[in-house]
Amino acid sequence: MLKLNSILVILMTFQVIALSANPDSIQIRDVWISETPPGVSKNAAYLKIENTGNKTIILQSVDSPDFERVEIHRSVVKDDKVSMQLQSELEIEPHSVFQFSPGDFHLMLIKPSKRMRSGDISSLNLNFLTAGKFSVDAEVKKLQSEHAHHH
Amino acid sequence: MNNSNVFRTIAIVSALIAFGAGVGIYTAQKQRAQIPPQIEGLMWPEAKTLLPFSTIDQDGMEFGLQNLQGKWSFLFFGYTNCPDICPITLSVFNQVYENLGVEHANDTQMIFISVDPERDTSERLRDYVNYFNKDFIGLGGSVEQIKSLTGQLGIPYFPHEVSADGDYLVDHSASIFLINPEAELIAVLSAPHQTNDVSSRFLKIKAFFEK
Numbered sequence: 260m261l262k263l264n265s266i267l268v269i270l271m272t273f274q275v276i277a278l279s280a281n282p283d284s285i286q287i288r289d290v291w292i293s294e295t296p297p298g299v300s301k302n303a304a305y306l307k308i309e310n311t312g313n314k315t316i317i318l319q320s321v322d323s324p325d326f327e328r329v330e331i332h333r334s335v336v337k338d339d340k341v342s343m344q345l346q347s348e349l350e351i352e353p354h355s356v357f358q359f360s361p362g363d364f365h366l367m368l369i370k371p372s373k374r375m376r377s378g379d380i381s382s383l384n385l386n387f388l389t390a391g392k393f394s395v396d397a398e399v400k401k402l403q404s405e406h407a408h409h410h
Numbered sequence: 411m412n413n414s415n416v417f418r419t420i421a422i423v424s425a426l427i428a429f430g431a432g433v434g435i436y437t438a439q440k441q442r443a444q445i446p447p448q449i450e451g452l453m454w455p456e457a458k459t460l461l462p463f464s465t466i467d468q469d470g471m472e473f474g475l476q477n478l479q480g481k482w483s484f485l486f487f488g489y490t491n492c493p494d495i496c497p498i499t500l501s502v503f504n505q506v507y508e509n510l511g512v513e514h515a516n517d518t519q520m521i522f523i524s525v526d527p528e529r530d531t532s533e534r535l536r537d538y539v540n541y542f543n544k545d546f547i548g549l550g551g552s553v554e555q556i557k558s559l560t561g562q563l564g565i566p567y568f569p570h571e572v573s574a575d576g577d578y579l580v581d582h583s584a585s586i587f588l589i590n591p592e593a594e595l596i597a598v599l600s601a602p603h604q605t606n607d608v609s610s611r612f613l614k615i616k617a618f619f620e621k
Contacts, residue, residue, distance in 0.1 A: 293497065296541030298534050300577075301493040327575075334494045336601045340566050341495045341584040361498045362602050368493075369577065402501050 282390045284312025290397040292368065293361070294377045302326075302375060304366040304383060304397055305359045310351045317388040318349040325381045327370035334362055343367075348388075361402065375399045447618050449597070449611050454618075457594040463558035465523070466551040468536035473549055478593045482518045482616060485587040487565050489526035489580050490538045495601070496522075499586070500542040505605040506612070507543060514616070515545075517591070523559060524550040525567035525582050563587060563595060588612065590619060 290306040310316045321329040331346040346364075351357045359365050366383070375381060379399040386392050446454040460475055467473040484503060488496035503520045510518060522539055524530035527550055530538075535548030550556065560567065567582040584601035586608065597615055599608060 293493075295493075295497070296490070297537045299490055299493075299538070301491055303493040303497075332494075336495075336584045339583055339585045339598070339600055340581055341601065342581040343494075343570075343579050362495060365494050370575075402497050403505075 282393075284310060284314070285316055285387065285390055285393060286311060287385065287393055287395050290383065290395050292375060292381055292397045292399045293402040294375060294399050297374065300370050302368040302371060302399075303361070304329075304368055305361060306366075306383075306395070306397075307359070308351055308357045308385075310353055310355055310357070313353050315353060316351045316390060318351065318385060319388050320348075320386045321366055322384050322386070323368060323381060325372050325375070326368040327372075329383070330367045330369065331364070332367045333364045336362075377401045447614055449614055451588075451597045451599045451611065452615060453596055453598065454615075457590070457596045458563075460589065460593045460595065461562050463555075463562065464551070465549040465555050465559055466532055468532055468539055468548040470532045473547070475593055478589050480517070480591050482591060482612070483589040484518070484520045484612075485523060485563075485589060486521070487523045487525050487560065487567065487583045487587075489524050489582065490530050490534055491526065491577075492580070492582075495584060497542075499584075499601075499603055500539075500546070502603045502605050502608060503546065504542045506609045507545070509605065509609050514613070519547055520545070521547045521549060523556070524548070525556060525560065525565070526569070526580050527551065527553050527556055588615065 286309040288307050288309070290304065292302050292304045295302050308316075308318065318331070321331065323329055331349060333344045333346060335342055335344050349357065349364075357364075377399055381397050381399065382394055383397050384392050384394050446452055460478065462475045465473045484506070486496075486499050486503065488499070490496070500522060503522075507515060507518065507520050520543065522535070524535060530548075530550050532548075532550060535550050539546035539548035549559075559565075565583045567580055570579040570581070572578045586599040586603060587595060588597040588599065590596045596619075597611070599611065
């Protein structure tokens with residue numbers, strides 16, 4: 260009986276591992292932070308997250324040593340009015356690329372420790388459910404009108 | 411009736427017919443010229459005439475209806491702490507303004523109006539608009555002053571609840587409002603804004619009015 264229990268535990272452990280997103284299946288690229296005019300205490304960060312695996316991955320939170328806090332937002336335009344919609348978490352489907360871009364999904368970086376200038380490098384920690392923390396470098400760039408989201 | 415009278419009558423009738431035809435053609439052309447081109451967002455001939463208003467510009471000077479007269483004005487309503495849509499739109503403003511060149515830029519003004527009077531002082535607005543372009547205008551003032559402009563244009567804005575650290579977001583209009591030199595609202599351009607699209611619509615509208 261003890262033996263059967265042990266086998267069950269081992270099998271269940273394997274199952275949990277099989278259900279977990281594999282860190283190798285997450286790729287984060289094209290990360291950048293928009294430079295802000297002087298006096299503005301919020302930057303936006305944009306990036307792509309690719310899920311190359313077979314399981315849905317979930318981005319739960321983001322933080323950065325250079326900002327007091329980071330929130331996941333989406334700018335939504337409806338009836339000619341724009342509103343910010345706070346996202347509690349993001350699901351990224353298997354074999355898909357999730358894109359954060361100006362005028363759409365973005366990371367809102369709140370209260371920088373100092374004004375970030377074009378060329379500065381900051382870092383972002385992306386915390387995924389089961390896959391854990393991913394740290395990426397993010398260069399600060401001047402926002403160009405060409406960056407605007409194409410619907 | 412002798413011959414000369416007949417000729418005179420024919421000449422007078424011909425002249426009247428020619429004059430009538432001329433008037434007819436002229437009127438038809440005039441009417442054709444008044445048919446507005448098909449441009450998305452153009453409100454002509456239902457343009458809205460702006461009423462007097464009073465706001466404060468980035469240098470602390472009063473800015474009212476008379477400052478819109480005689481120029482083409484692009485208006486966008488937002489707030490300086492807006493991290494996404496406002497800087498995108500002002501970058502588009504900058505690119506549109508640069509693309510216009512001296513010929514059109516001289517009679518065009520790009521105006522950002524704050525809907526966050528609590529935080530957006532004249533000094534803050536000056537730093538903000540100057541960052542995008544030294545020629546840009548930033549308007550603010552008291553709640554009543556801002557409403558003297560937003561009220562008549564029907565601009566929506568709603569501040570969110572203030573968070574524990576005193577911060578808040580503001581929902582606001584996403585459109586660009588185009589005012590002609592007679593201080594009439596003649597076009598509302600909906601988001602998302604693309605530089606080339608905004609420039610080409612503006613130049614078509616301007617050409618139509620200056621015909």
